[in-house]
Amino acid sequence: MSKISLSRYLVEQQREKGHIPADLRLLLEVVARACKSISHAVNKGALGGVLGSADSENVQGEVQKKLDIIANEVLLEANEWGGHLAAMASEEMDSIYLVPNRYPQGEYLLLFDPLDGSSNIDVNVSIGTIFSVLKKPEGNQGVTEQDFLQAGKQQVAAGYCVYGPQTTLVLTVGDGVVMFTLDREQGSFVLTHENVQIPADTQEFAINMSNMRHWDEPVSRYIGECLQGKEGPRGKDFNMRWIASMVADVHRILTRGGVFMYPWDKREPHKAGKLRLMYEANPMSWLVEQAGGAATNGKTRILDLQPSQLHERVSVMLGSKNEVERVTGYHAKV
Numbered sequence: 352m353s354k355i356s357l358s359r360y361l362v363e364q365q366r367e368k369g370h371i372p373a374d375l376r377l378l379l380e381v382v383a384r385a386c387k388s389i390s391h392a393v394n395k396g397a398l399g400g401v402l403g404s405a406d407s408e409n410v411q412g413e414v415q416k417k418l419d420i421i422a423n424e425v426l427l428e429a430n431e432w433g434g435h436l437a438a439m440a441s442e443e444m445d446s447i448y449l450v451p452n453r454y455p456q457g458e459y460l461l462l463f464d465p466l467d468g469s470s471n472i473d474v475n476v477s478i479g480t481i482f483s484v485l486k487k488p489e490g491n492q493g494v495t496e497q498d499f500l501q502a503g504k505q506q507v508a509a510g511y512c513v514y515g516p517q518t519t520l521v522l523t524v525g526d527g528v529v530m531f532t533l534d535r536e537q538g539s540f541v542l543t544h545e546n547v548q549i550p551a552d553t554q555e556f557a558i559n560m561s562n563m564r565h566w567d568e569p570v571s572r573y574i575g576e577c578l579q580g581k582e583g584p585r586g587k588d589f590n591m592r593w594i595a596s597m598v599a600d601v602h603r604i605l606t607r608g609g610v611f612m613y614p615w616d617k618r619e620p621h622k623a624g625k626l627r628l629m630y631e632a633n634p635m636s637w638l639v640e641q642a643g644g645a646a647t648n649g650k651t652r653i654l655d656l657q658p659s660q661l662h663e664r665v666s667v668m669l670g671s672k673n674e675v676e677r678v679t680g681y682h683a684k685v
C-alpha cells in the first residue's frame with residue numbers, strides 16, 4: 352500500500368468522514384508547512400546562527416531565545432495570507448495578532464507555543480511547536496481577545512510537532528490521534544501511526560523533582576508512593592523521565608504511556624501553575640484524551656476550564672488514565 356501523506360489524510364478526513372471543512376484542512380496544511388520550516392532551522396543549529404538568546408523578554412517575563420522569535424515569525428507569516436484565519440495568539444506575543452486588512456478573513460483562531468522547551472535548544476535536546484485551533488464565535492464582526500477565551504473542549508483541531516531525532520507531527524481533529532513523520536527527501540509528512548492509544552496503567556512518571564519541597568500534599572503523596580516502589584503501597588517499581596520539553600514528554604506518553612505533571616507549587620503561590628492553559632495544556636489534554644488518557648489540573652478536567660485570560664497558567668496532570676485518576680482522587684481528599 353502506498354504511503355499516506357498528511358495532505359491525503361486531511362483530504363480523506365474532509366471528503367469521506369466529513370470531519371473537517373476545506374478551510375480547516377488548508378489551515379492544518381499551512382501549520383504543517385510552517386513546522387517543516389522551523390524543523391529545518393532547528394536542524395541547522397549553530398550553522399544557521401539560530402542558537403542563543405535574543406535581547407528581549409516575552410509577556411511572561413521570560414528571556415526569549417532566538418528560535419522562540421524565529422518560530423513565532425514563521426508561523427505568523429505562513430498563516431496570515433491564506434484566508435483561513437481571523438486571528439492568532441502566541442506565547443511570544445502580549446496580545447492577539449489580527450490578520451492584516453489586505454488579506455481575506457477566515458473563521459478560525461489559531462493559538463500556538465511556537466517553540467516549546469526553549470531551555471533545550473542550545474543543548475540539542477528535543478523541542479517542539481504546540482498548536483490549538485478554535486472557531487471564531489459567530490456573529491461578531493471584528494475579533495477580540497474575548498473571542499479566544501473558549502474552553503479546551505471547543506477546540507476543532509490540536510497538535511504538536513516535535514523536533515527530535517525525527518520530526519514528528521501529531522494531530523487530532525476529534526477522530527483519534529495520528530502521527531506523521533517528516534520525510535526529508537520527499538519534503539512531506541507521512542502517516543506513521545494511526546489510532547494512537549495510551550495504556551491505562553504505567554510505571555513511569557515525569558515531574559521536575561527539584562521542586563519537591565514546594566509541592567502540595569496530594570502531589571507529594573502520589574510521588575512518594577511511586578518512589579517507595581515494590582515495598583510501598585503501589586507494590587511496583589516506578590521509573591522517572593523529565594525532558595523539560597512538554598512536547599517530548601507528552602510524545603513519550605502517547606508512545607508508551609506514563610504520567611506527566613507540572614503541578615501548582617508554593618514557589619509562586621499566586622500562579623495556578625507554570626504551563627499555559629490555552630496553547631500548552633489545552634491542545635495536549637485533547638490529544639491525550641483522544642488517545643484514551645486523562646488530563647486534569649488536580650481537581651477539574653482541563654478541557655472544561657473556562658479561560659479568563661489569554662496567557663492564563665494552569666496546573667497540569669496528564670497521561671495514563673488510572674494514574675491521572677489516582678492523583679486527582681488524592682486532591683479530592685484534601
Ligand code: AHG
Pocket residue numbers: 442464466467468469470559595596597598613625
Ligand atoms: P517553554 O519553553 O515554551 O517556555 O515551555 C517550557 C515548559 C515545558 O515545556 C516544560 O515541561 C517545562 O517548561 C520545564 O520547566 P522546568 O524548567 O521548570 O522543569
Ligand code: MN
Pocket residue numbers: 464466467468597631
Ligand atoms: Mn512551552
Ligand code: MN
Pocket residue numbers: 419442464465466467468469
Ligand atoms: Mn515556548
